[in-house]
Amino acid sequence: MNIKRALTALLVLPFSFHVSADTAIEHHGFECADAIVNVIPMLGRGNNFPEFLINDVETELKRQNKHAEVTSLTCDGKPELKGTTKPVTINGETKSSLSSFTATFPLTVLVKEPKRTVTLKVNHIYFVDGMDSGTPQKVTQTFQVLEQK
Numbered sequence: 001m002n003i004k005r006a007l008t009a010l011l012v013l014p015f016s017f018h019v020s021a022d023t024a025i026e027h028h029g030f031e032c033a034d035a036i037v038n039v040i041p042m043l044g045r046g047n048n049f050p051e052f053l054i055n056d057v058e059t060e061l062k063r064q065n066k067h068a069e070v071t072s073l074t075c076d077g078k079p080e081l082k083g084t085t086k087p088v089t090i091n092g093e094t095k096s097s098l099s100s101f102t103a104t105f106p107l108t109v110l111v112k113e114p115k116r117t118v119t120l121k122v123n124h125i126y127f128v129d130g131m132d133s134g135t136p137q138k139v140t141q142t143f144q145v146l147e148q149k
Helices: 003-007 030-036 051-064
Strands: 011-013 026-028 069-075 080-090 093-112 117-129 138-148
Touching: 030 069, 051 069, 051 093, 051 117, 051 138
Parallel strands: 026 069
Antiparallel strands: 011 138, 069 093, 080 093, 093 117, 117 138
16 A cells, blocks of 8 residues: 555544554654643543554554554644534523534654655644533544655
C-alpha cells in the first residue's frame, strides 16, 4: 500500500486501541499541553498523557502499513480546543452546558519504513460528543495528514 495515498485520507477512528507497551518512541514538546492538563481526562483516553496519544498515532500508522515504525513524535504547538454549548434551564434560569468539544494536537511524526524514513506533519484530533446527554460520551479520533516529506 502506498503510504502517501493512505495517509492523505482523513480517517475517523474508534477510541479503544492498544499497542505493545515495550515500544520505545522518542517524544518531545508535550509540555505544550500543560495549560489544558485538567481537560485531558475529558478526552476519554485516560490520564496517561502523552502515552495514549503516542499509542493512538502509532496504532493508526500500523493499521495503514504494518511495516511502519514510529520512531519519534513531537508536539509542535499548543493543542487547540473548541467547544459547543447548548442552552439548559435549571430552576427557571437558562445556562450554557458543554455538549461537545474537540482537542487538536499538532504533531510531527517520524516514521521508519523498510526502505525509507518519512516525516509527517499531522493533526491528531479527538472529538467528544454527548457530554450533556447523561449517557456515555462518544469519543472519536481523526488522523489528518497535512504534509509528508
